Amino acid sequence: MAKIDKLVKEASQYLEPNEPIVASVLGAYETKIMGKDTLRNGVFLATDRRILFYGKKMFGYDLEVFPYANISSFEISKGVLGRSISFFASGNKVKMKWINHGEVDKFIEHVKENVGKKSEAKSSLSAVDEIKKLAELKEAGILTEEEFEVKKKQLLGI
Template sequence: MAKSEKLVEQAKGHFEVGEVLRGAVRGAYEVKIMGSDSVRNGVLIATDRRVIFYAKKLGGFDLESFPYGNISSFEQGKTLMGHHVTFHASGNRVSVKWLQPANEFADFLSAVKQGMNAKHVRSDAQAPAQNVVAGADVMLQLQQLGSLRDAGIVTADEFETKKAELLKRL
């Protein structure tokens, strides 16, 4: 079993129930070990839900997870040593270089783009449903407020003020 396949298998132990592997590529990242700059090998994994960076180290591992909805941007490039990529998400970032082999990097990047696009499509598709729920909630609150006005618990002015506030939510 190749080292990258072994890392992927170890990382699968951290997958969520039903999470599906879409692509993986091995590379290296820079770390400080006892005050000295060092390079550690790891693997970037694209699943149907997120990008995972996983690296084995003496007595443990490093794992960083980037759900597609949290990825704000990514940078990629290529040098003589191979491809490199940096993901930015919610103030965090992971930068991995010397990504090999090129075909696995291409498959990985394609899976990431699909995941990011699917997340945006789902978010857009959910927006109308959320608006309908919010609209139903506002209508219910207006009915309750009307009942309070009719019972003399709130004044007509209080009712109109709150009604205008609720209608702005639609």
């Protein structure tokens, strides 16, 4: 099984009921850990409701959720090492680079069509369930209080 297929399968457990994956891409996600810039290899999943980032770590995983309604702009570029995708969500810049695997064109087209749109399929119950999962991760020490609050606001569309 290819790495992208394995990560997509693992990430699928965090989707809402009846939330289809439209396209996925594999690359290096730029993020901060303890205030320092770092890269996380993983996948972006474009669904009918949102973009999810899922990256496997030695002990656990990283998961970030970006509802289309919270995305204000979307940028793509292509270089020698592959494509890059950047977008602004809730005031934060999100970037994945070195994308060479997955349904890149389909992913880009789907996200461009949905940027800024509210999901009609998302219910408040699903957001509550997701917040409960995040609270468990916070209690287990996987998420900090600040990370929990940021993700909770994203889910609530604040």
